[in-house]
Amino acid sequence: MxxxxxxxxxxxxxxxxxxxxxxxxxxxxxxxxxxxxxxxxxxxxxxxxxxxxxxxxxxxxxxxxxxxxxxxxxxxxxxxxxxxxxxxxxxxxxxxxxxxxxxxxxxxxxxxxxxxxxxxxxxxxxxxxxxxxxxxxxxxxxxxxxxxxxxxxxxxxxxxxxxxxxxxxxxxxxxxxxxxxxxxxxxxxxxxxxxxxxxxxxxxxxxxxxxxxxxxxxxxxxxxxxxxWKPPSPNLPGPDTALVYPGTCLFEGTNISEGRGTTRPFEIVGAPWLEAEKLRDTLSSMELPGVIFSTAAFVPTFSAFAGEACRGVQLHVTDPASYNALRTGVEMLHTIRAQNPNTFSWRPLWEDPTRSFIDHLAGGSAFRDAIDRGCSSEDAYRLLCRNTExxxxxxxxxxxxxxxxx
The missing domain is CATH 3.40.50.12170 (Uncharacterised protein PF07075, DUF1343)
Known part of the structure; x- marks a missing residue:
């Protein structure tokens, strides 16, 4: 072959x-x-x-x-x-x-x-x-x-x-x-x-x-x-988007834009109140395998913050073999939560505002509860890695x- x-x-x-x-x-x-x-x-x-x-x-x-x-x-x-x-x-x-x-x-x-x-x-x-x-x-x-x-x-x-x-x-x-x-x-x-x-x-x-x-x-x-390749759904324009999706889709459970309404959904995340340079520098200092970060400025045409100027970061996968989308997404979410404790929040379920959509994505409330208690990003990631065997x-x-x- x-x-x-x-x-x-x-x-x-x-x-x-x-x-x-x-x-x-x-x-x-x-x-x-x-x-x-x-x-x-x-x-x-x-x-x-x-x-x-x-x-x-x-x-x-x-x-x-x-x-x-x-x-x-x-x-x-x-x-x-x-x-x-x-x-x-x-x-x-x-x-x-x-x-x-x-x-x-x-x-x-x-x-x-x-x-x-x-x-x-x-x-x-x-x-x-x-x-x-x-x-x-x-x-x-x-x-x-x-x-x-x-x-x-x-x-x-x-x-x-x-x-x-x-x-x-x-x-x-x-x-x-x-x-x-x-x-x-x-x-x-x-x-x-x-x-x-x-x-x-x-x-x-x-x-x-x-x-x-x-x-x-x-x-x-x-x-x-x-x-x-033909997009299987409107917000997956290319295979590169699919590669980051297992990690940045976690932002659907938050009040952070995951890039819907832009040409790079799930590859950029942000909000009007994020400090883009600070976020990029912190994430870059982690030296996560297979990915680098740049600052991003965007105005979503629909979905979260539609019509508002947002600032955040864009992911660039440099080595798919070593890149871990889930770990990267957890590090991003944990960092944004730590840098913006007064503005970050979890998105409620549409059908039940007393519950959080992140619990559906993460498989229960343990992940959300741990981050709210101030756990480390390593501990948060481990909660998503239960029952691996x-x-x-x-x-x-x-x-x-x-x-x-x-």
Missing amino acids: TNLERTRPGIEVLIQAGPPPRSQRLGLLTNQSTIMPDGRSVWRALLEAEFPLARLFGPEHGFAAQAQDTVEIDDSILQGLNVVSLYGERRRPDPEHLQDLDAVIIDIQEIGCRYYTYLYTAAALIEECEILGIPALICDRPNPIGADIVEGGALPHGTESEVGGYGLAPRHGLTLGEYAQYLRTDFARSYTPYRSTARRRPTPSPKTTIFWMEHYRREMLFSGTALP EYARAREESLHYPGAAI
Whole structure:
């Protein structure tokens, strides 16, 4: 395998295997950002290959991948096909959405991070297919930040939310297909299923099939796959953004702008009252591996501090192999909290202002409580690295790709 040999995503392998009989009816979970190597949308490529699509399912941000975060999406129609939204009042498909289907294809670009809701939409669809005995066909795609590194520990039991479930680590180190295998482990099955009244996942079905990639190594970043990148959601414009996301997404749980409404979301953070030079100097003095900081000045067009001049820092990842996004994010958050004790605050949940969104991201209140008590950044980081051995064992059971060429 040469560095220029293109990775073949699982959808190519599925299409090459040929379509089922025209009498069958197929569902498809995807969005417009999930594309073929030639740039065609996956749903179009399947129709052109005579796969009998009967229904489409869309995740957060909508089938067009253009809605902002947390916006509830309605059902719609595309080329005569019903598009069932799985991000709104409905987060799991209803039985009537599946009972007339012969199989459901799942092909969605995930970004390697526990907080990303596409993981839980895929899990919900797999689980409902298992309950009804319908084959789920998972088409694997690259983990854009590499599937060889894990950051943080398992999500504690009882802290499941829309941005954390199944015991995943913040940077989980799995591809989509491996994640589907991980969901079969006893460890993952010990967690309450996403948005389900059931206390445990249904028995894994032998009808679930994974179409693995070809020419893929788990240490690959997206740039090494020679595949085209299309933003899977509006605030992930490039693979560089995905690389920092497991750390700077923590700022969504604070009153600090994480850069939404700018051209560098999650790569810049700030607020109108931050002292940018002081913050940059403090972070730079830590000599965190694989990253440097510069000052940033920006005016978000929407989201936190929309229309206000903000000051802060921008991250520049210089060595992805040594860079630890989660540790970097904790150091940034801890430093900003220490430098701005009177203006920093935690963001409340929209649906329950008495609770904090950071608890969903961090897996409980221990992280927030410790920082509020003045703990060290090392202690705060360790709280996010609990249960690493349990997660490592379950993940190891799920791995398909070696670190060498296949």
